Amino acid sequence: MPSQPASGPTFHPETPAGRFLAVRRRTLDLVRGLSDADCTVQSMPDASPAKWHLAHTTWFFETFLLRAADPAHPLFDERYPRLFNSYYESLGPRHPRPQRGLLTRPALPEVIAYRESIDRAVQALLAAGRLDAAGLETLALGLAHEEQHQELLLSDLLHLFAQNPLRPALAPALPAPDTHYTNGDLPVTGWERHDEAIVEIGAGTEGFAFDCERPRHRVLVPAFALARRPVSNGEWMAFIEDRGYANPLLWRADGWDDCCAQRWAAPLYWERSDDEGWQAMTLHGMRPVDPLAPVAHVSWYEADAYATWAGKRLPTEFEWERAAAGRPVEGHFADHPQRTPQAMRADDGELQQLYGGVWEWTASAYSPYPGFRAAPGAVGEYNGKFMAGQYVLRGGSCFTPPTHLRASYRNFFHPDKRWQASGLRLAEDI
Amino acid sequence: MPSQPASGPTFHPETPAGRFLAVRRRTLDLVRGLSDADCTVQSMPDASPAKWHLAHTTWFFETFLLRAADPAHPLFDERYPRLFNSYYESLGPRHPRPQRGLLTRPALPEVIAYRESIDRAVQALLAAGRLDAAGLETLALGLAHEEQHQELLLSDLLHLFAQNPLRPALAPALPAPDTHYTNGDLPVTGWERHDEAIVEIGAGTEGFAFDCERPRHRVLVPAFALARRPVSNGEWMAFIEDRGYANPLLWRADGWDDCCAQRWAAPLYWERSDDEGWQAMTLHGMRPVDPLAPVAHVSWYEADAYATWAGKRLPTEFEWERAAAGRPVEGHFADHPQRTPQAMRADDGELQQLYGGVWEWTASAYSPYPGFRAAPGAVGEYNGKFMAGQYVLRGGSCFTPPTHLRASYRNFFHPDKRWQASGLRLAEDI
């Protein structure tokens, strides 16, 4: 169990130093209550051990901030870069990703000591005012990077615990939602209409954004309507009952192959028992599936098949961003003690759960924006090399840190991935 | 060896009956000189036997034309639909695709008899004027479909013959090009500049086009420049010599995985010998690689890595179509006796080999156009279900039938596929 200082330095949260400390502490908070073993095991090649997330995010600051600022800065441990580099080909050989879970050493306390050492060095750098503008940008990148790993840490931990027949919980179960398990509870969604327009897409030059969100550029978006809320678990049950997982005509060809090969018959983590109906594994253990909450842990292929079944389609990322533009980034994020999506309310004419809750798959392949250029150097490997074969998700989830999102934020995964808190919102042509 | 009538009925090539006859005969012409064994074997799951192409295209007319027009129309052989349905899930069980090459029966003469029987029935239908507008549309679809299989038949045959150490040739070797094997022969390409504009993309409502080319719609295309010719073999040799296949920083992550796992080090079919330099397997046997001809048989991943290496990028399919709009569909197609790309000329200010020669990979994922809806019924499986994980190619190749193409034509393959005559043309932002 990670040691934690009873009290520590305090900084103004709006300063770089304050933000650094807050983000770093939040990562450690996530593993509170976990054992060294919990933090060491890797449940599949897509996932990483919690300990690895703790160390890799630290390596990022050591490599791109400390040693970029001062190449003579000594490594905490000369063997760590090989272990904790994720995928930066330009930074030398790496421990193979599928074998991250074999690293029982360094143990969790050693990794925490690594974190503390790097934290002190970064704080000293900040206190000394020795970071220039480029350094501050790297700091912001490192913090955004760490927030991404906070989300992955939770997703990966859920996947690990779901493999264990004991079904451990990260946190005590919350009270079961007071719901009735009929599919008709939640009225059908309303639709928000948008006329054709040329809209500005992407992040502007001010403030932090990932390179893939830039450059901001103009896109002609045809008229469309967007559902005011994500698809619910109750609606997904109707899809299952209507044999959506058995009808190839609803599916893309590659998705149907995966559906058959993997024997998909419900969202990941759902299990049905005669006594209790649909239950799902969550970070609070096995819980009844709430028909009023947005469906989560579906792949793009499933989301797309659902949309076809419903006679609708997924929105493009441009449609989503157009609808989101100017709206506050509020929702159910990882700072909430319930780490599973929450029930929606009946349609009241407003967009619901646009941010938080579940990531929303879009119809858009993850591609570079016009004029995109990867940054020179290792940092240029951050996003560009993933721009093939993946789909964009928008909006964030209940695993996403609250300070992490923007309207222009682009998350991306391969269309067969299900272990993120990924759901969908429908769109249609008008 | 397929029997062939010394003479047969003639029709005006502009009539449906004339076009039907011409396309059907052209398919048979492709297998002239091949043995039953050549036409039966399948060299990999992506490829199909020539005999299967001959039968499947016939099944298409039998199913969607004859039996759609008259459900009582008797099947030529009740066992054939199971064998020769390709991927229409709604039409019942199918012989598994990877096992198409195990069908030594029906033998080639039986398949040709199947073709002749269906041809007579279709011709009778046409002669009797019993096809309505919808039927004529299906006829046009069937012919376009058969033309696609003509191209696949050639690609698949090349792949088969390339696996045989004897390196058989479909046709006698043409005279070797008179080329000098230096990389500097072909001057660098010139560029055609286009300003930002809103352009019409896709096929209009007149004439035949595949459903994926519609609906025609407006797209905002930013300013760009397009290379006046495809990338040449000589330029590709420079990429190899500069260790392009060994530098992960040039590649998308998934592409690099494939490059390593498949040990890619040159385009498919290229082999290097100390004596003779680069040679490549072609439908005319092993031939020297012509540095002046466009590179072929590269995957999207390779094309994209090359573009990164060159400091450029692939064009979007919209950029390509904008440049092609209004230009004549002329080039080096499958009606030419040389079935391998031909040398390009020095830049003279005109776009070269826009159509024919090699398919050009674009930066665009194969996605539905705004407002696209798959047709109801089995024909609706034609294109829509492949709209995930694939990339669009434009322009046609030396394996494409000459009457098959349009400016709006969208071909598509997964980004790791190399057995088509696929190359690339560069673009850049301006």
Add this chain to the structure above:
Amino acid sequence: MPSQPASGPTFHPETPAGRFLAVRRRTLDLVRGLSDADCTVQSMPDASPAKWHLAHTTWFFETFLLRAADPAHPLFDERYPRLFNSYYESLGPRHPRPQRGLLTRPALPEVIAYRESIDRAVQALLAAGRLDAAGLETLALGLAHEEQHQELLLSDLLHLFAQNPLRPALAPALPAPDTHYTNGDLPVTGWERHDEAIVEIGAGTEGFAFDCERPRHRVLVPAFALARRPVSNGEWMAFIEDRGYANPLLWRADGWDDCCAQRWAAPLYWERSDDEGWQAMTLHGMRPVDPLAPVAHVSWYEADAYATWAGKRLPTEFEWERAAAGRPVEGHFADHPQRTPQAMRADDGELQQLYGGVWEWTASAYSPYPGFRAAPGAVGEYNGKFMAGQYVLRGGSCFTPPTHLRASYRNFFHPDKRWQASGLRLAEDI
């Protein structure tokens, strides 16, 4: 279809030349009626195309007889050794086994011309009396080798045709056996008892035998009883009905893994229909399973599980050889027009179908006899290198040439293989 001389040279069948001619002609007889395609396709990596068998056996004589006798003997085609060497590592690179079916060229007539050319050269060598004792031994080895490939050719062809939904037949169907589909038809087997004894096992120094049958040596064989006939199809149906394929306690651990992974539920080629009960694919097409005939196409794992279910065990190869010693080599071999096992008779106190019908799996791993040494040179690769992980079968089958067998004959396959005509005979301790 292979051309065949209307008449040819005749030799006394007891002379080497006569035996050579007879064996070589018999191979060609096996492919009579097959197309080039039938002879070219490979249905799985374990199987080889008929054309490959025709060529490989010819390469064997060319390599080990003609060129061993005269190293200056010109190759028929310099490219053939690479194509038609099977597994002799010491003889240079080989076309990969799983890709034998991609060799549409050389075509069947070319392979037959290859056979004819080598046959003439061997006959000239024999006519000239230029073969010494070692050469005559090689000739005998080459003929025994060719007979093994005759059996494989039939097994492989059956496997190929079984993959084709048209279920082609090599020869017209024989009249269906007049049997009643009850399991009780065939009385239980009687048992032949043998007391403990030290017995001579293996081939003596006289006459042809494979190296693995030597040296002859003494073995202490404990007392045992051997079933007087193989296990029947009817008995196997009872095993199926008693859920033998669903009870892991009957199976070796590796066999159970294969049973589950491959979904074995009956012998290879068996299919059940509600109308017609058990049918099986044979070289005569789909035929009803005869409950009175020995079961065939079961793996060692299945045979062993059956024996456990029956409360018995498989015999060791020593037990089998002891029982066979001195008995005539008679039975149902490949010279019979019915190429599927035949019904057994009620027990009359005599061993039935000891030779022919089905190969009988033994409990013996295929291991070297005491004092075994592989021959020097490439021929030494013939048997010894397979002495790991395989089990011995004894007795021959209805696919085995009639002149091929001896009491000491050891056939061998991996315990999961099912495409040979392999069955079993029970034994028990007494």
Add this chain to the structure above:
Amino acid sequence: MPSQPASGPTFHPETPAGRFLAVRRRTLDLVRGLSDADCTVQSMPDASPAKWHLAHTTWFFETFLLRAADPAHPLFDERYPRLFNSYYESLGPRHPRPQRGLLTRPALPEVIAYRESIDRAVQALLAAGRLDAAGLETLALGLAHEEQHQELLLSDLLHLFAQNPLRPALAPALPAPDTHYTNGDLPVTGWERHDEAIVEIGAGTEGFAFDCERPRHRVLVPAFALARRPVSNGEWMAFIEDRGYANPLLWRADGWDDCCAQRWAAPLYWERSDDEGWQAMTLHGMRPVDPLAPVAHVSWYEADAYATWAGKRLPTEFEWERAAAGRPVEGHFADHPQRTPQAMRADDGELQQLYGGVWEWTASAYSPYPGFRAAPGAVGEYNGKFMAGQYVLRGGSCFTPPTHLRASYRNFFHPDKRWQASGLRLAEDI
């Protein structure tokens, strides 16, 4: 780190209770100094986590002793049988073997509490004298079973630590052997000759032995000579230098396939550096390879190829047992602080390291002895179901508990396995 009572009950080691306590304590001793994570991770499907070994051996006593004696005996935890049953098909569903490493819960302290609870119950049973003869046999079986898992625990831990680039050590490194790295140091072995004889093989009816060692029976063993010591690391280096890993003629066919596919070029855990020559991973970290010590961590395929290279062969298990009969069971076992094989001495006419040091692969497939019958019930799954496809090893290793062995003891593994301390001793025909 496992808690351990400072002092505990003492029993006379010769009583069942004393032996029980000693064996159970020894298992816990093995994990002293390991973290929960070290004990949880599984490095490959063949291996199991240390924690799993601790729990599974406990489940064995709970199931076969406590609950067999009293079916009403309550389970320690109702969920544990599913987690800790290894392969007993008759005892219900099991957590899949390749996923044993995903069980971060129960944590190590919980597993130790499980052990303590079962230990107390067994001790109470023994103290009350409530075990009859069959119960005492099961107790002996459970202790022998636990000793097998002690050996596996060490083998599996070595494999896990070898995957970690940090190369952790279970115990501090011992002083490096004072050896010179030439291959000629150790004189060639002498040979012990045995004439042909009928010998008694297997365990008699007295005392504990595994079922596979019985029944004792007579075997005719031809004359042979046995090397007086195992093959040394120095001799193995000569095999490597003579390109033993590159010469297919030395290998069985299946072994050569594995050698190529797995890229074997030295024993498992060996690494060569220009500076330091051959080093190997051990439970004491990376250590120089001692040319005087027996080679370890070679597969049967490698051992057999070595024997062929040396012009000798592996002994049969009967030859080994004949030579061992009557000799004391002494050697280098797991009670020694050096957990890696030790140097041999020059030949002095005596058999060296017959027991302990390294397991010795034999030429014998693991088969049932004449008259073998698996026991009824779940315990019958102990050995019989593995009697296919595996080879017998004899003699024990430096990972084997000292009280575990007998002359009749049969260990067995598949011929491609290398993670046990497996070596070889040569034999030859005379």
